[in-house]
Amino acid sequence: MTAAKPSTALPTASAPQAKPAAPTEFPPPVKATIGWLNERFCWWYKHNPPPLPDRFTRREFGYIPWPERPGPPPFVRHLGFDSSIHFHESLARGGPHSVYYSTAYYRRPAEMKMVDKQWLGAELIFDLDADHLADVEAAKARGEEVPLAEQLRQVKEKFKTLLDEFLFGDFGLSSKDVWITFSGGRGYHAHVTEDRLMQLGSKERREIVDYITGKFPAARGSDEPSLESLFVKVPVHAKAFGEHVKARYRLDLPSPASPGWGGRLTRKTLEILDENVTSRERPKAKAWLK
Amino acid sequence: MPRSPVPGGMADSPQSLVRLAYYPFLPEVRAAVRDAGADLDAVLTSPLYESARRRALERIEGALGDGFPAAAVTDERGALHELLSVPVARMLCVAVGDKILIARYAAAEARRAAAVLEGDTDPAIIDACAQALGVVVQENGSSWRMHLSDYLRAAPLTESGWKLILRVMDRGAIDLDRADTIRVLQEALQRRIVEELDAERGKPMPESVRSGLAPLVAKLTPKVEEARESWNTGEFGPVQPGLFPPCIKELFEMMRRAEMVPHHGRFAFATFLGTIGWNSEQIMDYMATLPNFDREKSRYQIEHVTGQRGVDKYTPPGCATMQTNGVCPLDKRDGLCFKIKHPLSYYRAKLRFAANDAARVESAARPTERTEPTEAGSVNSVGSVGRSGGTA
Numbered sequence: 001m002t003a004a005k006p007s008t009a010l011p012t013a014s015a016p017q018a019k020p021a022a023p024t025e026f027p028p029p030v031k032a033t034i035g036w037l038n039e040r041f042c043w044w045y046k047h048n049p050p051p052l053p054d055r056f057t058r059r060e061f062g063y064i065p066w067p068e069r070p071g072p073p074p075f076v077r078h079l080g081f082d083s084s085i086h087f088h089e090s091l092a093r094g095g096p097h098s099v100y101y102s103t104a105y106y107r108r109p110a111e112m113k114m115v116d117k118q119w120l121g122a123e124l125i126f127d128l129d130a131d132h133l134a135d136v137e138a139a140k141a142r143g144e145e146v147p148l149a150e151q152l153r154q155v156k157e158k159f160k161t162l163l164d165e166f167l168f169g170d171f172g173l174s175s176k177d178v179w180i181t182f183s184g185g186r187g188y189h190a191h192v193t194e195d196r197l198m199q200l201g202s203k204e205r206r207e208i209v210d211y212i213t214g215k216f217p218a219a220r221g222s223d224e225p226s227l228e229s230l231f232v233k234v235p236v237h238a239k240a241f242g243e244h245v246k247a248r249y250r251l252d253l254p255s256p257a258s259p260g261w262g263g264r265l266t267r268k269t270l271e272i273l274d275e276n277v278t279s280r281e282r283p284k285a286k287a288w289l290k
Numbered sequence: 291m292p293r294s295p296v297p298g299g300m301a302d303s304p305q306s307l308v309r310l311a312y313y314p315f316l317p318e319v320r321a322a323v324r325d326a327g328a329d330l331d332a333v334l335t336s337p338l339y340e341s342a343r344r345r346a347l348e349r350i351e352g353a354l355g356d357g358f359p360a361a362a363v364t365d366e367r368g369a370l371h372e373l374l375s376v377p378v379a380r381m382l383c384v385a386v387g388d389k390i391l392i393a394r395y396a397a398a399e400a401r402r403a404a405a406v407l408e409g410d411t412d413p414a415i416i417d418a419c420a421q422a423l424g425v426v427v428q429e430n431g432s433s434w435r436m437h438l439s440d441y442l443r444a445a446p447l448t449e450s451g452w453k454l455i456l457r458v459m460d461r462g463a464i465d466l467d468r469a470d471t472i473r474v475l476q477e478a479l480q481r482r483i484v485e486e487l488d489a490e491r492g493k494p495m496p497e498s499v500r501s502g503l504a505p506l507v508a509k510l511t512p513k514v515e516e517a518r519e520s521w522n523t524g525e526f527g528p529v530q531p532g533l534f535p536p537c538i539k540e541l542f543e544m545m546r547r548a549e550m551v552p553h554h555g556r557f558a559f560a561t562f563l564g565t566i567g568w569n570s571e572q573i574m575d576y577m578a579t580l581p582n583f584d585r586e587k588s589r590y591q592i593e594h595v596t597g598q599r600g601v602d603k604y605t606p607p608g609c610a611t612m613q614t615n616g617v618c619p620l621d622k623r624d625g626l627c628f629k630i631k632h633p634l635s636y637y638r639a640k641l642r643f644a645a646n647d648a649a650r651v652e653s654a655a656r657p658t659e660r661t662e663p664t665e666a667g668s669v670n671s672v673g674s675v676g677r678s679g680g681t682a
Contacts, residue, residue: 169461170459170460170461170462171438171459171461171462172438172460172461172462172463173462196437196439196440197438197439199439200439200442200443203447204439204442204443204447206610206611206614207442207447207453207454207455208442208454209614210453210454210455210614211454211455211459214455215455216455216456217450217453217455217456223620223628229456258458259458259459259460259461260457260458260459260460261455261458262458
């Protein structure tokens, strides 16, 4: 399910001052307010039918209705819709306060048991939250307040990197394979709906995450990630000992136009050098190089 | 990997039976064998096919050990017997019905095919095998190009050098050299054999086939039994907490201190202990110390992951996953941690060390065998290691 977890704090409207037995009914004014809200939601859905996600007939839907009595509200699950009309009618009739759909696709989304639903695939979703960016978290740890606008600017930049460098770059996806949304709060979601990628299992998805986050495995016996695989090995010296040849290599940066992480490493290195050396006055450049 | 004789020069037409004998998984094989007119009952019983049956046993016995070499096939008769030995071997695996036997057989069969492929100079053979095995590759000069998603599905990702990030990826395409392409094909073949034989295992076998196989099964069973002793079939013996890897120890400690253990940690804990021999009640007794532990709610989940609810039990996550999920206590890792990729391998290695130590202590305790004073010195230190491991 996407969206946030169902709020369990909802019935607090009726939270009693004293502690005695929990009430089984809402006080009449609360009940009336909830009824009014429910009606407004019905009206809203009737006049603003929301767009349906890709391949919606294969998805499981769920919603949380407005509560009739205090306590955690029920979560209506295992709904499936074969047409957008049915979906919109159901929303306009029920006017639920939260609606969810599965990111997974099933052959029979409305079955009650997971095995009977028959998993077909699931979107590959990237969820970037401003308040979880390393810089923002570090600032918070220092006790600084980062304004939301600034957080959003930063997360947008990261999100663009994700799209341009990785999804559209290294992975070769086209814009029709990726559905981009503002999460409604402080971040962005990219839903990859490309057929072949949607069928990947969790192990394979983890490889993709490790690729994007630059998790290079450590060299044997070390704890530090090794970037050696990115360099071009050029033999500079070779010496023969009987049948064995001992060679020495030089590690070259790949061309900045190289695909994948190799080119990215070179481009970033050049960028840093340009910023601090080539585009600065001599003394400053020298100082930086030291 | 054994160097294999390469199918009799390229003078053979690609479809010749002799050549096919090296690649029993190619689709042409079925028709070729049918045309040769062998029927199943005869293959299982007639003295004419003695050598096919012998080769079938050889295949499986090899799979129990280090694998088996490709046979040097020189004529059509030899080719037919080699090809017929494959279905016989497969039926034997199914008849014995042991999951590990099937896995080992599939691995050995795939290793043999890979060794043959490595020595095969026919430029079209890689494509032919890839197509037969459903691996989507495209020849691209001297390498083979795979789409990212095909790579992720087919590659042995847990092996060193195969992580996605170690590959150069250009717009979703990954180029593999010949050796790596063959490795991918080997994986695909192994997986296919396991899938097919696992599916067969559940079906009833015709009586005539069962009785035909019976003498071969009788010959094979003691050897499988013997081999099983040496496999680590998940039979870990009594649980020895002193030998747990740092991650599981850490989880134990957190529970002992009644600290909050996050979901991934609980999952790792339950599946690890479930795998090495605790049942769900024992696991729950331990987890009961957790601050927000609800025994009844957790029972279903724990019984689910430990395989007591009719689903296959879950294996505990490997080191990479543990690290991603923040369950691996990075600063508490020891030397052994850097040599293994899975908490179970750690425990298994420790068990093996403990067993070796115990054996050494025992033999050292007999003065007739070991009399040198230097031995006695080392025995003491070994003894203390054994004790701390066994009783912690």
